[in-house]
Amino acid sequence: MLPTTFGNPLWFSDDELQELRGTTLYRATELQKKSLLSLYESKVKDIVKKLLTLDGNSEIEVCFEDFLWANSVFWSRALNIPMPHSYVFPEMQDAQDICDPEADEKRSQIEQSDNLTKEGTCNPMTGDTVWVEGLVPGIDFCNHDLKPIATWEVDGTGLASGVPFSMYLISAAQSPLQIDQEIYISYGNKGNEELLYLYGFVIDDNTDDYLMVHYPAEAINTISFSESKNQLLEVQKAELRCLLPKTSLDNGFFPLNTQNGEENNKSKADQVCNYSWSGQRKMPSYVNKLVFPEKFMTTLRTIAMQEDELFKVSSMLEELAGPERERQLSDTDVQSAVWEVCGDSGALQLLVDLLRVKMMDLEESSGTEENDLDLLKKALIIDSHEDSKQCLSNLSPKENDSEEPKLMTRNKWSAIVYRRGQKQLTRLFLKEAEHALQLSLNEEEFTFPC
Template sequence: MEGQEETKLELFLQWLQANMVELRGCSIKYCGPNKGFGIFSSDDVVEGILLVVPLDLAITPMRVLQDPSLGPKCRAMFEEGEVDDRFLMILLLTVERLRKNSSWKPYLDMLPTTFGNPLWFTADELQELKGTTLYRATELQKKKLQLVYDDKVKNLVKELLLLDGDSESEVQFEDFLWANSIFWTRALNIPFSRAYVFPQMPEEQENCCSSETQVQEKAEKSCGVSGVQNKTGEDTSPSTQGETVWVEGLVPGIDFCNHDLKAAATWEVDVTGLVTGVPSSMYLLSADQIPYQIEKEIFISYGNKGNEELLYLYGFVINNNPDDFLMVHYPVEAFQNVPFTETKAQLLETQMAEMRCLLPRSLLDRGFFSTLPLQDEASDKCQSGWDCTYSWSGQRKKPSYLNKLVFPEEFLAALRTIAMQEEELLHVSALLEELGCGEERQPSAAEVQAAVWEACGDSGALQLLVDLFHMKMMELEEGSGTEDCDTELLEKAHVMEMPEEYVRDTESRDGGQLMSRNRWSSIVYRRGQKQLTRLFLREAENALQLCLSEQS
């Protein structure tokens, strides 16, 4: 380890000790420029508890609102709805990074200064993502962050630093980008007891309490769909007598655990202190009964995430990721040009149909080309949620391929509706009239789904799906070639932990291609996207062939 990293670590360990953090069965060590610091096992693990952190040390929206310097200004903006709870934490990180005498300095110095997510890519590295979903998403996100910085952050940080007596520090967009990346790569969704989040407060603190109530309301609304996931992938709900409030936050110490598919530890919250002896604390718990090998790195799991999500949020990928997925969507702009747009839009809304879908790799395990055992007939159930009689007139029978169709019904329902011809739309109206649907009784989602399927079957939807996959493959291959081209690049690659401009177009001694970590991650991700597109295209083509043969 370099001397500079040793000094940082020593100061950080002193800071943890001063803040009552207990390293009971682990140590923190430097893992290299790509991974930064990690947590390693030691020989004194007691009851599987590796690390204990008081939640008073966590960076949460409540902490920002209670901060003597930031609090008053942030409360005013928060109550007016100008900023949200995530912005508060990102703002705190931005300000503390620039403060000369920040109490958080030993922690902040340990954090990475650059990241492997596409927001930090060079222009050349970003070109490696062209044709993928991430390419466009990265462009849009960077523009959005730049606007937020220009409109809110720049002057606000200057003002807050001046209130702190600092007129010399200059805030840059990179400071805000850094804080944004720190939050998204390290934040946890933490279950607090309500009594801890909303303690009884004196009357003069009612304004602060009002702001904290808004934090709670937003946290409750975002629970489960917040985008910041529990890194353990486990149910960490504490067993408490009171109500649980989920709040996003950073927990220094715990957040140095790196990710692995096979987690060796999980984190839990100890509200009462009966487990750790430290009330209102978070602790790292060994997931194995078997004693750790000494000095072995301890990993947690960030959950079952595909490379698209891993690269976008955390800045790394997993080669041959079993949890990879493909996003497929029907373009909104194309829908505006289909015949009978308004009528079809109403049918889509009634059916609660989706214009996009996520296709996990695991779906292929039950597809046409799966090598896994067939499902039992008893478990062969319609995936759509509507009555699987399929035809009340008897004109259409249940497809023979149904139990092998891997595509979500909500998406197929949208494609059927989009592909319908005029006579098929009329047929749908007639079928719904038979059921007595009209001005007095609106048809249900199941009734419309069944009517649309009887009127047009699956052939139009499956043909549209095949076309979407062909279009996606063309976009993926346009700038980077085929899946085989990517495989060849990866086989010859020697990954270097340095920026692209220093290693591009350079050969190693054995003839391999020197490649930056960011470029390697991009190729792994896009190759996975091409592979999934090819495999799901094969499923769609086979389903279409069977559908047409049964219709004929």
């Protein structure tokens, strides 16, 4: 019943993995392989050998591929399950809990699940919830679909299923299910990066796709005034990376209309630091069209600061803290000072540079977005070497080589779909950033003329 191989990048051949070069997933896969190999060599290998010896099977040889298989079985099927804190950590529960004042009685209730369904006991799903990953037999065999015909729930009291903390499926279909009809559930609103990394599949033209942009932490130490900027970043609780959802483009300058129906742009004016010491720094006219998270923009403003801007920010903060530093500066204080002095142009220019570098990395090994689209149009997916030979024998020669179908494994097809989506999102967010940069420069020139 369990698969022997998987479609996530850990199981890609060397040639298939090369299709991911330049993407975030390529680097993540390399790091994960090294981490799992280290874990296997340092801990798992000896533990498994001892367990097999105790079980009388000392002659069985276990290798890293076996551990890789077990790891993939779990993470490709695990569900994120909400459970009450008292159930996950029963020994840590406070004995004075109002629902159950006696610690021994509470421990007994946890161990004897049937007591939890009796009248007079508190609902175990109330209070703190802990999310844990786990396998749920039956449900973990369900595949993902954008329009699932079933959902799953946790039965905290056991009233629905008869077993407390069990899980069960609820039909979401409008009509009765047919015999032999496959039951699909939703794994959540996940982009192709996460779907491929965890589950080994992608969705073409995935509306839940996203782009990750980050500023390398090691690069901060190479910029001018790195020590002072690091201090400011620390106070601001800076975020050096952000996720840019594809759906956020609907609220930008060039909407894609990926969402069903028109949604009002969520006002962002109250999310940015809009306090101005001088009164000259006005809220940008484009603020409600900016699709980039304010926390990340704050980080980029700080990194992009010039020497004179850093001096002005320091002066403002010293004035605010007082001569004896009687006031503790907050992250909002620092963010406000940085915004007052710097505005958006420096941050947006840095963001444009980051996105251009990302596009260069993506295109360096696999060409342009148009090249990927052409490959996908000609793709003929094969699942085995035998399929490859059969397809080749059935194909008729084409006069034009450009019309020849491209035989490829499903793993390679998934990699191309994913990287093409990353190139598309990089292009679209770069367009947004460049337009916002131009607007910012125009407004700052008008507000602060030379």
